[in-house]
Amino acid sequence: MPELPEVEVVRRGLERWVAGRTVAEVEVLHPRAVRRHLAGGADFALRLRGQRIGTARRRGKYLWLPLEGEPLAVLGHLGMSGQLLVQPEAAPDEKHLRVRLRFTDSISGSAAGGPGTELRFVDQRTFGGLSLHDTTPDGLPDVIAHIARDPLDEAFDDAAFHTALRLRRTTIKRALLDQSLISGVGNIYADEALWRSRLHYDRPTANLTRPRSTELLGHVRDVMNAALAVGGTSFDSLYVNVNGESGYFDRSLDAYGREGEPCGRCGTAMRRRPWMNRSSYFCPRCQRPPRITA
DNA sequence: CAAGGCTCCTGATAGC
DNA sequence: TGCTATCAGGAGCCTT
Numbered sequence: 001m002p003e004l005p006e007v008e009v010v011r012r013g014l015e016r017w018v019a020g021r022t023v024a025e026v027e028v029l030h031p032r033a034v035r036r037h038l039a040g041g042a043d044f045a046l047r048l049r050g051q052r053i054g055t056a057r058r059r060g061k062y063l064w065l066p067l068e069g070e071p072l073a074v075l076g077h078l079g080m081s082g083q084l085l086v087q088p089e090a091a092p093d094e095k096h097l098r099v100r101l102r103f104t105d106s107i108s109g110s111a112a113g114g115p116g117t118e119l120r121f122v123d124q125r126t127f128g129g130l131s132l133h134d135t136t137p138d139g140l141p142d143v144i145a146h147i148a149r150d151p152l153d154e155a156f157d158d159a160a161f162h163t164a165l166r167l168r169r170t171t172i173k174r175a176l177l178d179q180s181l182i183s184g185v186g187n188i189y190a191d192e193a194l195w196r197s198r199l200h201y202d203r204p205t206a207n208l209t210r211p212r213s214t215e216l217l218g219h220v221r222d223v224m225n226a227a228l229a230v231g232g233t234s235f236d237s238l239y240v241n242v243n244g245e246s247g248y249f250d251r252s253l254d255a256y257g258r259e260g261e262p263c264g265r266c267g268t269a270m271r272r273r274p275w276m277n278r279s280s281y282f283c284p285r286c287q288r289p290p291r292i293t294a
Numbered sequence: 295c296a297a298g299g300c301t302c303c304t305g306a307t308a309g310c
Numbered sequence: 311t312g313c314t315a316t317c318a319g320g321a322g323c324c325t326t
Contacts, residue, residue: 001319077321080318081302126304187319278317
């Protein structure tokens with residue numbers, strides 16, 4: 001379940017292993033993987049061929065590869081189960097391989113960045129995908145103009161975020177997952193940040209004080225940076241799996257997936273509640289529900 | 295227009 | 311043993 005830290009690890013891997021390479025051939029093996037490319041898989045492949053890849057960028061959980069010399073970018077989202085793998089061309093196809101990009105340097109077997117390697121988009125549940133889009137003057141793919149900056153972005157505006165929370169008539173976890181308010185936070189890190197902040201997921205945003213929202217934002221950043229610290233090293237090895245597995249999930253989670261286990265602060269059994277077709281994990285003692293439920 | 299709910303998808307797992 | 315039900319959930323899209 002890639003969230004911002006995992007996607008950032010992938011971005012770094014792409015920066016190292018794909019930037020500067022020229023696309024030789026694109027193979028779309030599943031139409032759903034390019035469904036956001038409205039002109040279809042053949043058009044996607046045709047237009048990408050021959051393009052030189054620039055430095056990978058990211059906003060929230062979206063990442064994109066700018067194409068050098070053109071206001072175009074390959075936009076990617078990993079969805080639930082997506083992976084971007086840099087693999088030797090000789091490696092057998094993954095079961096859920098959806099898109100393959102070969103590079104001009106692969107065939108000749110030279111060049112920095114991985115002679116003989118190709119880029120593969122692998123995605124079991126096909127919630128993710130790749131597509132080609134025009135970019136705005138600041139380099140953002142036009143279709144993600146509505147995605148807010150993420151909390152690790154230097155230009156993220158903490159004060160504006162607080163103001164937006166106060167103006168919204170919604171609850172705090174909904175707001176954290178609203179990518180037009182703050183991007184990059186998914187179900188797991190939302191629960192983690194709320195637990196650290198001692199905030200119940202159903203608390204209204206309208207009466208959050210400035211100190212509370214500041215503390216929450218700090219915990220969001222802490223959780224993400226911790227995950228990044230764990231996952232940020234894996235892409236450095238010889239055989240790269242640019243897949244964003246942080247390893248953070250198994251070890252360091254205080255809330256998510258811990259139903260029935262003791263709260264790390266007070267020892268009370270953690271609870272799980274169905275919430276928006278998914279789950280919320282929380283400590284019933286540290287994270288008291290609001291008096292009036294919305 | 296804001297807010298909330300529905301839906302896409304596949305595989306692991308639980309239950310009978 | 312083998313079937314069915316449930317769960318995982320990002321985000322576009324639709325309804326209210």
